[in-house]
Amino acid sequence: MTEKFLEKTYRLGSVEETVEHYNRWAASYDAEIAENNYATPGRIAEALWSILPDPQAPILDFGCGTGLSGLALRRVGYELVDGMDPSEEMLAEAAKKGAHRKLSLLSTKQKKPVKRGTYRGIVACGVLGTGAAPPEVFSHLMNSLKRGGLLAFSLNDHALADQNYAFAMNEWLDCGAARLLFKEYGEHLPGLNLNADVYVIEKS
Helix, strand or coil: CCCCCHHHHHHCCCHHHHHHHHHHHHHHHHHHHHHCCCCHHHHHHHHHHHHCCCCCCCEEEECCCCCHHHHHHHHHCCCCEEEEECCHHHHHHHHHHCCCCEEEECCCCCCCCCCCCCCCEEEECCCECCCCECCCHHHHHHHCCCCCCEEEEEEEHHHHCCHHHHHHHHHHHHCCCEEEEEEEEEEEEHHHCEEEEEEEEEEC
16 A cells, blocks of 8 residues: 555654655655645645746746646746755655756755746745645745745645744745735635635835
8 A cells, every 4th residue: 555645744743754754754745745635735836826927937936845836837828837846755756747848956054045036936835834844945935035025835735724834934024125016815726625825015
């Protein structure tokens, strides 16, 4: 019987444990996610396209995993999608899909993994949250954008229950450093009865 990884994800602790978990999960990730009707990649891609309907806009798929988000971004119309992830095994699976222009290994110790202004939009699909990226990654991503750049991301029910993620976002919104353009609560992993907010935020 194939080992199941999904529910273990929300109990991960250290960065090293998380990367090892995703390396081991990579080969069976797509199948297990499909069993639970993963809805968020399509939701985020459509939300971003509703605001930035430009096929030539360079987009970073941050924490791209096996490439499901990249496929969703290509489906809505984006042609210049790069992917970045800390798991070598996940990147190997993403490469098979051919959705990304370029794939890069993300160093979890690097606080500025992206040169500012390289991308008009950054997508973090299922990335911010328990068992994935900590709240401070939100600011790292915002700092990678120029004024007018867009961050499209999701916070699932587990992340929404942790006020630190909302605080990281509101630090930007409350002082006018960013504007909330889109927010919608809906399905994330229906098979687990797990929902998520999808957001698009513009750097001011």
